[in-house]
Amino acid sequence: MFKGMINRVCLGLVLLYLGGDLFGQAKKLKQPQEPGKMLVTGEYEFIAKDEFGTLGLSGAMMRAEGARKAQGKALSPQMQKSYDSLLTPFEKSKGLGTANYFECVAWYKQLAATFPAYCSLQSIGLGDVGKDIYVLKLNGPATETMDRFGNGDLGIEAGSKVEVKPIVKVLINNNIHPGEPEGTDACMILLRDMLFFGQYWQQVLPYLQLHVICQYNVDGTLTRSGTSRANQNGPVEYGFRGNAQNLDLNRDFIKLDSRNAKSLVGLMAMEQYDLFIDNHTSNGADYQYVLTYFHTRPEKLQPGLTDVLIPFEKSLKERLTANQWPTAPYVETIKTVPDSGLFAFWEGGRYATGFAALHHTLGYTVETHMLKPFSQRMLGTLAFMEQFLIAATAPSLRNEFSTVRRKNVDFAPKPIGKWMPIQFQLDQTKFTEIDFLGFESGYRPSEISGADRLVYDRTRPWSKKVKYYDQYRCTDSILVPSAYIVPFAYGDVIQKLKLNKVVCKPIPFDTVTMLRVSYINEFKTVNHPYEKHYMHHGVKTRDTVLAVQLRAGDVVVPITSVNAKFVVSVLEPRAADSYFAWNAFDGVLMQKEGYSDYVFEDLAADWLKAHPEKRAEFLRKKANDSEFAKDSWGQLNWVYKQSAHYEKTHNLYPVYRLD
């Protein structure tokens, strides 16, 4: 019953607005020659049965008429007027357009002004373009006091004292890639209908604190065109992927080069959400699904959080299937086409959901299929979010998020002295078989090159089992210290830690302490700039203990059960998304002093005579290593590096560990 109502409010009314064009489209979708689009016909059939009218209706007046006829569910005349004035650009364009930045901000301001007791619109900071990024905060528990709108209630005055009992905290992010804007329009519709028809949502709202980032990449959202997404089926105009620094914001959560990321990371670290959705559109293979998604890999979560992730994921998937939104995991293919098998996407900390996991937030990335029409993709995103919120606040789960988190994070023992994984690799020996709805594929000569090119045949859909590789195994781990020490010199690193709500305690005086340190023995660097950096990878280190000179103002970062995942992932140099990998400590990779060969020759000969053990080692190396034996510069440099002349700080990773 409740499920039906949700659908009625959030899908039915939306599509009534879309009117005749979409009705026509719905009929067309049933044609077998478009099998890829048939999946959503169920939704349209359902809406045709809606008590508010039939699909032939269009426009606000007709919708209002239908609502008034539905006894006890009507809006008051004032509220109806208000509702009508909050038609979204998506609806006004009959599903072809998406809200631009100015439309979106004005619309949300109006929504917030209509329901001041239940929601607020706040800026979380500026994007690099110098414009505000807004979050709409919906205070679900406050809606318990809502009257039915049919009685003419216009909401409670702002400032009324309402007890806030957040149970499940959810953040939804839109337009991180502004060319993939389904979430923007779907969230507008979702929030509006939740507020206007709050009575239908009383199994959800009292247990929900929902924050929605209206448009995160405001910079890219302002740069509109209809061409930058070459393979995408609408909307007619959309924003650009890069922000004002031409950064992909879905790679910026650790390095924080953009103002955008600093704003959002601050919010996420402060609010400590239970759940997070990041809305996207896919690229890649063709298949039948409109809707695919993936969630945070359990392997990298704090152990125990899977106690809530697994049942939630099961419930969500069942709900989507029951509501005729069959889904598949985000399609990452083993070879070119889905028949070859799929594997689970691994999102490192640079990605939104990967970053969320470092703060113990269960992240979901929605990926609608680029080749499906925009209106279907918007509906798929809307349906996903609806079912997500219903599943999260269901009686069996609504208390679990905070309970499981308290037990496994907040009040868990500190992992000091324990091994923590920092690198993972897909286990290619372990897979399950999943049902998948794909298209036959083949090859034919390319008109461009004459070489074979891939084609999918949409007249030949298939349903079969495919292998799904979704287990990752740990390939590297570290021993968690009781604290890290970051020198004052690395103020930008300290600022990033603080932005993530990591406590950094300044040392009050100069001192020398024995600390565990790492020398960077090996690393590789990409050849071309990647998101404004020459990123390092394949890092190998040698650990040792040194007496380290610390100075007043260097900071101690104590490890806690809450911050360990994040701090280890950014401060351990071998971790894939560490600050080291993102070039924060490149200064130490360069030797500052050297020698003139002709001068050092004599010093080296004297040094070897004075150090007979080293001399024996030198001679052994010369005897056993033919390359070394031929390399006169290498031999001289070997002696230099053994001597006291060589600087001890060369390749010394400048973050130290207190065990």
Ligand SMILES: [Zn+2]
């Ligand atoms: Zn994307």
